[in-house]
Amino acid sequence: MKKRKINLTVVFVLVLILSNLGTYFLAVNGVFNGKNSVTIKTDSQTISSGLQKIASLEKKIQSDYYKDVDEQALMDGAIKGMFDAIGDEYSAYYTKDEYTKLMESTTGSFEGIGVVVTEDGNKNTIVVTPYKDTPAGNAGIQTGDTIIKVDGEDVTGKGMDYAVSKMRGTAGTPVKVTVSRDGQEIDFNLTRDTIDTKTVDSKVLGNNIGYIEISQFTETTGEEFKQQMDDLMAQGIQGLVIDLRYNGGGLVDQSVEVADRLLGQTEVVYTVDKQGNRKDYRATSEDQVTVPITVLVNEGTASASEILAGAIQDTQAGTLIGTKTFGKGIVQEVISLMDGTGYKLTNAEYFTPNGRNIHGVGLTPDVEINQNESYKDTLVVPEDQDTQLQKALEVLQSKM
Structure with missing residues (x-):
């Protein structure tokens, strides 16, 4: 799980501290990577004017505001405002403490x-x-x-x-x-x-049908899934239900790793950035699961879990059952800055193997069925009352 992550890749960006201005000048000359830098074309006059304005306003606040002001809070606020101005709910700047907590959420x-x-x-x-x-x-x-x-x-x-x-x-x-x-x-x-955050649970249901629930995709999910899949296969399952309901996503490379076990050698997803650069992510395993598969999805199935569900649907490796998914078809990179702060920035759209971008649209299941009205807002649903699970079992039994 040390492969390159799409939405949690840690790189270092040069931050020049302008001590006389009390602010940050972020990568005007390029992105720092070891001994090399990548030159980024910028309007230096515009940047210089902007920095002068920020410095002037910061100095004015420090000298004239009637109470003491935390300089770091001003700087963090200025940078947060820049990200807010993008108008993208998935892009954000993080203080040191916020960034630390963000990283913790992916470790399990x-x-x-x-x-x-x-x-x-x-x-x-x-x-x-x-x-x-x-x-x-x-x-x-x-x-x-x-x-x-x-x-x-x-x-x-x-x-x-x-x-x-x-x-x-x-x-x-x-x-x-x-x-x-x-x-x-x-x-x-x-x-x-x-x-x-144990992210994968599994068990064997009646009629030798395996059931795997994936709650999110963290750094351990791919390995957890492979281990539990191997255990299920060793027990002789003849069909498989994968439950992605309320899986809000996570690390894209872990979604691809799970797909690797299910799809064999095929494309899982590809991304396209603003410049039109395409990057493909493929499943490469020769140890493909061969039993019939159904996948449970709902409105809480988002992002990396939609990547997995979309790949299964496009390659006809399984049947999607439930309600329309959330519809997050963009990916973010998370950048660590040298002072311990960081940011998250949407940098590409993703597409299913058949070229679908589901952002704002979602995936429509092959079999649409609502959850039992009595349990629609709870996680704990008795198996015999779970209308979506029962439909998945019915579909599997018709294929076994």
Whole structure:
């Protein structure tokens, strides 16, 4: 899992500290990479004018504002504003603390309350899914809840990353999370815990059908999947259900690694950047799963999980069952700066093997079926009441 990641690749960008201006001049002359630099054509006069304006305003604030102002907070705010001006909810600048917490979320373990969240067009933080057996999951926080306050502080419209930074903290410390659900505010008094994000669970259902649930794609997901897939095959399964419902995505290379076991030697996804450069990601394994496959998806299936589902659908390796997926067809790179800060920037669109870009559209399942109305907003659904799972089993049995 040391392959190049699309949405979490760590590179170093030259940051020149202009100490006399009290601000940062970020990579005007190029991107620093070891001993070499890549020249970027810029309008030096425009940049110089912009830096002078920032420096002048920063000096004015420091000298005339009636209270002391934290210089670092000013600089972070200025850079955050630049990313906000892009108008892309998935691009953002991170302070040192925020960047550290972002990186923790991909390693498989972090300290917090245990929720996967996304951001809507108004920069509100929406719960995609709470992890099972975590403070959030055990307390009753649900898919679709909007997080509006953390410890009494209003976080609406401040972005997902800000809300997450407030919910994260040392295990054992208290945090009050307020959500909006169906027009009502609900308070949850939680105690933060260490969240071990085991991302793959599996079991054997009746009629020798294997079931694998992937909750997200972190640095361990590919290896977890291969191990549990091998265990299922050793038990003689004759069909396979892959559950990607409420999987909000994660590391694209891990999605490709899972696809490698399922699809054999074929294209999984390709990306295209602003310059039209195309990069292909292929499955290369000769050890392809040969049993019939169904894939469960819903509105919480997003990003890297849509890449996997889209590849399975396009290559006809399996049948998608459920409801239309989220529709995130763009990818981000995450850049680490030399002072410990960092940023996330959308740098390409991705396309399924058949050339579909599903951004803002989603994937339409081969078999559309809603979840049992009594359980539509909960993670724990009895197998015999899970209408989507039952349909997946029915489809598999017709192919076995």
